[in-house]
Amino acid sequence: MGITKTDSFTEQQNELATLLKAMAHPARIAIIEFLLKKDKCICGDIVDELPLAQATISQHLKELKNANLIKGTIEGTAICYCLNQEVFSALNDKIQLITNQLIIKNSTKCC
Amino acid sequence: MGITKTDSFTEQQNELATLLKAMAHPARIAIIEFLLKKDKCICGDIVDELPLAQATISQHLKELKNANLIKGTIEGTAICYCLNQEVFSALNDKIQLITNQLIIKNSTKCC
DNA sequence: TTTATATATTGCAATATTACGATTAATAAC
DNA sequence: GTTATTAATCGTAATATTGCAATATATAAA
Secondary structure: OOOOOHHHOOHHHHHHHHHHHHHOOHHHHHHHHHHHHOOOOEOOHHHHHOOOOHHHHHHHHHHHHHOOOEEEEEEOOEEEEEEOHHHHHHHHHHHHHHHHHHHHHHHHOOO | OOOOOHHHOOHHHHHHHHHHHHHOOHHHHHHHHHHHHOOOOEOOHHHHHOOOOHHHHHHHHHHHHHOOOEEEEEEOOEEEEEEOHHHHHHHHHHHHHHHHHHHHHHHHOOO
């Protein structure tokens, strides 16, 4: 139904899925990579960098912000965005946990 | 438009986004965790485990298979699924790359 | 061959996402 | 005050996703 049966899954499963979904768009990957490349924080430069309308970029930034993947601070009329290291670290830990378990269990490989 | 401007982004950005999207659903996280938990490969047990209809599980498995996150081998009438360690490792590397860069650059933190 | 079992596919209905133009809000410069 | 500048929000169209019942397919067992 385009609607997800959130109740049927654990909070952790829903949280991880939400975090992954927030990253699961090439424009948002591009924004993340752009923020990573720049030493200093960026605001409307993203609009110049990517071939998307300002409204669209703003929407993508909102989703990244909702997922806590980025932080934004107001600087005059501009807004300074940067990546939230803690959330990326947490995601990294989760993916690593799965991957490590997989590598260990691979000795008893099946398929 | 619900359609993504794929041409506007690099192949790597699109690939990573596609991989993340394949994981970005609690049911698919649950399937991954279930396959991880079991020593031996699982087939229709997933249908018994999760509160979703058989058709829905089959669809989720298809998406995971398309993304190469799982492999399936036919065993009589059943199909034996297991996680694809290589793809998880590759994803882990990408996330780790971003996270490590972030940790290094955090000294010049901004926001 | 018939029957049972296991999984995939089809065809919806409900909802979500993506993208953008137009507008709004909020601050800075004058 | 007026005028730029910057970013968020609204409204809308096009498309994608989720979920399931019903059906199809394919093999095994009888």
